[in-house]
Amino acid sequence: MKPSLQSTSVACTKSRLSCALWARPSRWQIRSIHGAHSENRSLDISFLPSSFPPHAGPTSFEGLGLFRPVIAGLRNAFPSVATPTDTQKRFIPAVLSGNDVMLKDRTGSGKSFGLLLALLSKHLSADKFAGIRPSLVIVPHRDLAYQFLHWIQHMHVHMGHSTSLSSIAQVVIRNADTPLDVEINTLRDSQPQILIGTPQAFWDIVQEDESALPLRALSTVIVDEVDYLIESVPENIENATFPGHLRKHLVTESGWLTRKPGGLLKIGGSIEPKRIQDEVKYTLGGTSVQHCVVVISKNGDITNIEDALEPPASTPETSDEPEIATPSVAPSEQVKVPAPTPVLDSKSPSPFNPNSLEAIAAAFALDVPSVALLVLPSSSPVHRAVYELQMMGINAHGLDVLREEQGRAYLMRRDFNAATSNPTLLVSTLASTRGLDLPVLSHVFIYGVFEDQPVDSYLHIAGRVGRFGRGGKVISVVERVRAFKTDKGKLASKNDMVTLQRVLKKIGVVATKFEHFN
């Protein structure tokens, strides 16, 4: 089938910036990118100039041209989302009108959510019989795929639209429980209008049966976390393929995106490097977010980093945002929960510094009213950390947005001040927290310093709190002397405190004392 020039696609990232929308899905081929590493990780699409004028148009969702039933679903499922953010005011009309858009803005500015509203509007407003070709939403990890589906599911309940949820959207992920051919047959039986999945899942399906995915007949492609996806592309990919295309054409702006003069709108984030400091403060929730650094010394002492500022007098956070009741979902529309996590081998040596975990457990017990997130480096065993924290009496769970107490319950809650008798610590890795939105999070703990792109990693993780001007604490726990093995197997040591000091300096953040460890 020949691709239509009306096709568009969107890509979106969760770090400091970016979201892109472009066309010509017929040129897409999917290559395996999962787990691949690039030597060249210096790609930076952060400072692309904005070619879109400041917004002066409608200020309501109705005025932006969203489909009425989608707005009805939004109002009932998300009453706190009353008016569009600046960035949504700009990109929603652009997406609806079929433009290719590259979007970048600060974390938590509503990029993903707004894209979903636009995508739903495009699909649901299309003529029922003429239909619209399907769309693909590519996200970096499973939990984000389900977060998207969860958002759609909650709006769908209130839309009063006759189309079933499974005909509107489905998640495509790979899990050991569902054989590939079952997944492919499901897709064949009921192809939804919006397919949400990870690159690995799409790649596996295409390899097995290319015709199972409508790659040559897509109406929109959204790529969320586009910078992350680009970074994970191996340098040596032969032929320009997806996301090799992203590297070669999107980033270098060679014209793959610009199918017609002026066809690509670059929206938001025209940030000069010299202004990055201001932008970072904005990105990280302004002055309402505190950044604490807890240092573990060789003898196990736990202290605040030197030169940390005294914390401001605490003022309880106020919010007029209501807690949202979870609407009931018909059993046929409920998301299938994959198999439970594997049993832990607790006898093998722990990769974690026990003093660091103890510091996290103590800080959590002393300071967290309801729910916090602990982010581990990407290769860390989450189950092991959960097990060790549970042994310390902490109500720790591996993050899994399909399970109520492991994350699902927190996707919708907005009762920021509520304290619970048994607060929850959700544990995850950097790779699987990208883009996640748990509005009720008050604290995020960071285990160590992320050696690969430490600044971006910090910005991304810190952005899980302080969303939409709310407060929060980012607490990094670092070792003053961390022993490690070099590539040649020799023992060496690093001072993670110094590395983190450099990161904070670079992004213009001054650490605040974590008061309980004074």
Ligand SMILES: Nc1ncnc2c1ncn2[C@@H]1O[C@H](COP(=O)(O)OP(=O)(O)OP(=O)(O)O)[C@@H](O)[C@H]1O
């Ligand atoms: N217009 C709005 N008004 C109030 N809240 C909003 C609005 N749009 C989105 N939100 C809420 O803001 C939160 C963050 O949205 P979203 O995840 O889309 O931001 P993002 O820019 O994609 O963030 P990140 O870069 O971290 O992924 C969600 O809880 C969403 O419900």
